Amino acid sequence: MDAEQWNKEQARVDDVRSQLKARIARDEPLVSELKSQVVGIRSEFWDDVTVNLAESDDRIETAVSMKQQAEVLSERERSHRALRSGLQKMRRLLPAPYFGRIDLVEDGTDGTPEPVYVGVASFLADDGETFLVYDWRTPIASLYYDYGPGAVRYETPGGEITGEMTLKRQFSIREGRIRSMFDTGMTIGDELLQDVLSRTSSSQMQAIVGTIQQDQNAIIRNDRERLLIVQGAAGSGKTSAALQRVAYLLYKHRSRISAEQMVLFSPNPMFSSYISSVLPELGEENIKQTTFQDYLELRLGKRWRLEDAAEQLEAVLAGPEADEEIRLRAAAIRSKSSVRFLERIEAFASGLLRSGMRFKGFRLRGRVVIARGQLEERFYGMDASIRLPNRIELLKEWLLEELERLETEERDADWVREEIEYLDNEQYRKIHKSLSRQRRAGADEDESVLEERLLRAEVARRTFRPLRRLAESLAWVDAAGLYKDLFRGEHAADAEEERWSEIGSRTLSALEEGRLLHEDAAPLLYLTELVQGFRMNTAIRYVIVDEAQDFSAFQFHFLKRLFPMAKITALGDFNQAIFAHSTELAASAWLQRLYGPEQTKTIVLRRSYRSTRPIVEFTRSLLPDGSGIEPFDRPGELPVLVRAGGPEERDRLLAADLLELEASAATAAVICRTEAESRAAWERLRRMPGLEKLKLVTKDTVKFETGLLVIPAYLAKGVEFDAVLLYDASADAYGEERLRKLFYTACTRAMHVLRMYAPGEPSPFFADAAPGSYREANPARS
Numbered sequence: 001m002d003a004e005q006w007n008k009e010q011a012r013v014d015d016v017r018s019q020l021k022a023r024i025a026r027d028e029p030l031v032s033e034l035k036s037q038v039v040g041i042r043s044e045f046w047d048d049v050t051v052n053l054a055e056s057d058d059r060i061e062t063a064v065s066m067k068q069q070a071e072v073l074s075e076r077e078r079s080h081r082a083l084r085s086g087l088q089k090m091r092r093l094l095p096a097p098y099f100g101r102i103d104l105v106e107d108g109t110d111g112t113p114e115p116v117y118v119g120v121a122s123f124l125a126d127d128g129e130t131f132l133v134y135d136w137r138t139p140i141a142s143l144y145y146d147y148g149p150g151a152v153r154y155e156t157p158g159g160e161i162t163g164e165m166t167l168k169r170q171f172s173i174r175e176g177r178i179r180s181m182f183d184t185g186m187t188i189g190d191e192l193l194q195d196v197l198s199r200t201s202s203s204q205m206q207a208i209v210g211t212i213q214q215d216q217n218a219i220i221r222n223d224r225e226r227l228l229i230v231q232g233a234a235g236s237g238k239t240s241a242a243l244q245r246v247a248y249l250l251y252k253h254r255s256r257i258s259a260e261q262m263v264l265f266s267p268n269p270m271f272s273s274y275i276s277s278v279l280p281e282l283g284e285e286n287i288k289q290t291t292f293q294d295y296l297e298l299r300l301g302k303r304w305r306l307e308d309a310a311e312q313l314e315a316v317l318a319g320p321e322a323d324e325e326i327r328l329r330a331a332a333i334r335s336k337s338s339v340r341f342l343e344r345i346e347a348f349a350s351g352l353l354r355s356g357m358r359f360k361g362f363r364l365r366g367r368v369v370i371a372r373g374q375l376e377e378r379f380y381g382m383d384a385s386i387r388l389p390n391r392i393e394l395l396k397e398w399l400l401e402e403l404e405r406l407e408t409e410e411r412d413a414d415w416v417r418e419e420i421e422y423l424d425n426e427q428y429r430k431i432h433k434s435l436s437r438q439r440r441a442g443a444d445e446d447e448s449v450l451e452e453r454l455l456r457a458e459v460a461r462r463t464f465r466p467l468r469r470l471a472e473s474l475a476w477v478d479a480a481g482l483y484k485d486l487f488r489g490e491h492a493a494d495a496e497e498e499r500w501s502e503i504g505s506r507t508l509s510a511l512e513e514g515r516l517l518h519e520d521a522a523p524l525l526y527l528t529e530l531v532q533g534f535r536m537n538t539a540i541r542y543v544i545v546d547e548a549q550d551f552s553a554f555q556f557h558f559l560k561r562l563f564p565m566a567k568i569t570a571l572g573d574f575n576q577a578i579f580a581h582s583t584e585l586a587a588s589a590w591l592q593r594l595y596g597p598e599q600t601k602t603i604v605l606r607r608s609y610r611s612t613r614p615i616v617e618f619t620r621s622l623l624p625d626g627s628g629i630e631p632f633d634r635p636g637e638l639p640v641l642v643r644a645g646g647p648e649e650r651d652r653l654l655a656a657d658l659l660e661l662e663a664s665a666a667t668a669a670v671i672c673r674t675e676a677e678s679r680a681a682w683e684r685l686r687r688m689p690g691l692e693k694l695k696l697v698t699k700d701t702v703k704f705e706t707g708l709l710v711i712p713a714y715l716a717k718g719v720e721f722d723a724v725l726l727y728d729a730s731a732d733a734y735g736e737e738r739l740r741k742l743f744y745t746a747c748t749r750a751m752h753v754l755r756m757y758a759p760g761e762p763s764p765f766f767a768d769a770a771p772g773s774y775r776e777a778n779p780a781r782s
């Protein structure tokens, strides 16, 4: 880049910055002035309105006066909000007003190229028309991500615009100084990306707007189909794209959709904390984040001891695959997460229209007042065309009426007389108040008769209250009983799932003990909702599912029903499918069918940005179909397999490496297979000199912190570390084929350094790695 160009661009940066500073200086006092006005109006609201309610004229005057004040207040609040948000944007732009420039000659104009500067927010000149900076989410800015110099086109709300791009330039600006500047072709410069990717990790994910790649941009701006599936290699920017997508959608639909109308399903609370700063960094409010486990807890948690996904995984990893119990458990998880089971539950639910429904009767003081049989009789006495949830609703209405009738009837029962003795003072006071009211109203009953009548009514009402609540809650539909039926008698005999009868007896005994295994939670809830009717949330417009390969068929069906007005974005990587119930995303026929092919789009991301080229070359060669994964050309050291004579030696070598890495890496993570292994490793390592500060991450850790840490592989999903030290890469730990994806997931967390320690024979996965893609070290012997 010649000096003249550089100086010109620097002069423009200086100019934009001085306009920003002038505008900030102008608006700052205005914002504080408006704020004090708002606070003032709020506190004086009642002083300034004439409150006089005595005469009707006064009342009108009061209402008018209040309305006027309220209007002034909301107008000031609006202006304050708008000005404050403008100020925040300008402050964000000040250190680096933009990161890109394209020159565009629109078709039908005089041929003069129009420069378009792209930054994190728009900034207009004082004339209110000239864009000094365009927000990266404006339609014209999409050219920056989608094209290189040459013919271009983009969509605007007013139609398509075509033209020619004559220049594409990227900047790295810090504190107002241009640090680097490149003219580029199609892709957004490797140089800048190199620069961004070579940094060390942090406790929070970073925004990537300056270097979004074309395929990522397609994810960010897609707003057509109901379901967007993204299958992307480890580190290909799925989570990043998802978050910039949220920012884009909030901008695009800013007058219609707010952050509360979006929800992101993340794998665990620590991951939520890791990504929580991206949207604020982009000037947007955070959207609600939740986990599927939270939803299950909310719906089922009170009645059951609910196992979570981590506990399930730990159970499956607790012993060798050949272990009979483990094999059975894995088979159960697979079967219960399958589409076949889902369809079987649906068929079972339709069968309930004719027979097999289960209810729980209502008891009052140990006596059955509404028997199961009565409920069944009414249920099956209804017209055959009425759907299950409608029948339940009708039955509930009948139940409430019936309870009311019973309550009236019961008032005269002897037990009521006895219960009256136990009424507390408060109750008595209430009744006497009501008594005197009725007296005033002219009731001519004898005082004591009237009192007794009221007391009896009160006792009956109190006693029936829990029954009424029960009726409302639909807990009288015996959903667990119905679910158990799937594992008993004719239904179990019909099942095609492998080893169903053994799975059945395990399931039944867990349920009897009040334990709900993770794989049973979603199916049980699904069956319950098929019978009782689905609860819906119609306010949510966008649902983002990260680590979507960990969602089962049931969970996707839930999302569809739970959020009927939402578009769903499902991002995942089948190669990181560490749970037995995982979904193949792009290749999954049933997922494609969820909304139908017309409403489904799949985007595949192949390029991996997180790790250096040597790490990607090593990790992809562990996969049977890994050749499709493209490394980004960032140099680094070869992954190392450190052979140790035994666990003690491994600990010593690993501890020495940790201490050495501490100087260069913001975060070095010792990754273990399970929580139990992590805890044991942590106990051993932190006793070594210098490692007292080593942190242990568990599923209860809610905040992601940098430093030296020990973490189980499944919790490390989605996050990244400068250095990864695989605690045990021996055949003992990773000898089984089923652990390949867990091994891959652990290794792909590394950005710059990957070291794997084998205290015994190394895992057979090393034999599959591409020749020369890692080196061996045998430090103790060398």
Ligand SMILES: Nc1ncnc2c1ncn2[C@@H]1O[C@H](COP(=O)(O)OP(=O)(O)OP(=O)(O)O)[C@@H](O)[C@H]1O
Binding pocket: 193, 196, 197, 206, 208, 211, 212, 213, 216, 232, 233, 234, 235, 236, 237, 238, 239, 240, 241, 573, 609, 610, 717, 718, 719, 720, 748
């Ligand atoms: N276009 C980009 N520009 C700069 N950095 C990027 C870009 N795309 C991805 N990255 C970086 O690559 C790393 C991995 O991104 P991210 O976590 O979004 O990937 P992922 O596909 O969700 O990974 P995984 O499936 O392994 O969890 C992050 O550090 C992210 O900032």
